[in-house]
Amino acid sequence: MPTPFDFVFALPAFAGPPSAPVPAAPFPGVDAIVAGNSYARTDTSDGKIRAIVIHATQGPTSQSAMTRMQAYQASWHWLVPHPGEAAHGLNVWRCVPEALAARHVRNECHDPAVNGDARNANAWAIGIEIVNTMTAGDAFSDWQVEQAAALVRQAWSGNPSLSTVVSHARLDPQNKVDPGAWFPWETFKALVLGG
Numbered sequence: 001m002p003t004p005f006d007f008v009f010a011l012p013a014f015a016g017p018p019s020a021p022v023p024a025a026p027f028p029g030v031d032a033i034v035a036g037n038s039y040a041r042t043d044t045s046d047g048k049i050r051a052i053v054i055h056a057t058q059g060p061t062s063q064s065a066m067t068r069m070q071a072y073q074a075s076w077h078w079l080v081p082h083p084g085e086a087a088h089g090l091n092v093w094r095c096v097p098e099a100l101a102a103r104h105v106r107n108e109c110h111d112p113a114v115n116g117d118a119r120n121a122n123a124w125a126i127g128i129e130i131v132n133t134m135t136a137g138d139a140f141s142d143w144q145v146e147q148a149a150a151l152v153r154q155a156w157s158g159n160p161s162l163s164t165v166v167s168h169a170r171l172d173p174q175n176k177v178d179p180g181a182w183f184p185w186e187t188f189k190a191l192v193l194g195g
């Protein structure tokens, strides 16, 4: 059985149908939170988006993840709420706009299967955080997996350069295990590729 350290798959050229826009709302107050936590993609790359990195927050709520965003100078583009939250089933949270780089992967990380083993992934990647404690009793909901897949399809349909989806654990195996062993990677992959 694959582990989070194996999670990666390639995206061929996008062949519709185009996905409906993912229901999303800015996390309340997010633009002030991320103002010092994002930067121009062209600062360290050609600005093209080439990969999506799948994360789990290792916490119980969207707010706890956003508090961590402020405390640790980390950031990401999308946050998929937990089944215990009011937004679950309604909308994902937009955090950093996709046009900007967020800080969700260490600059030293690289993988031969992802953008030619390049470093500085934040410049060319989109980060999706799924709210989950990564414990045995806390299953990812179908809706969470579907929204994560829909976010990938939305980005894929608009970015011809986007070619890989990978777990944070695979990019940073020394330090990270997210999205964790309970994330249904094969189901997620089928939703992305199958539409």
Ligand SMILES: [Zn+2]
Pocket: 054, 055, 056, 104, 168, 176, 178
């Ligand atoms: Zn992560």
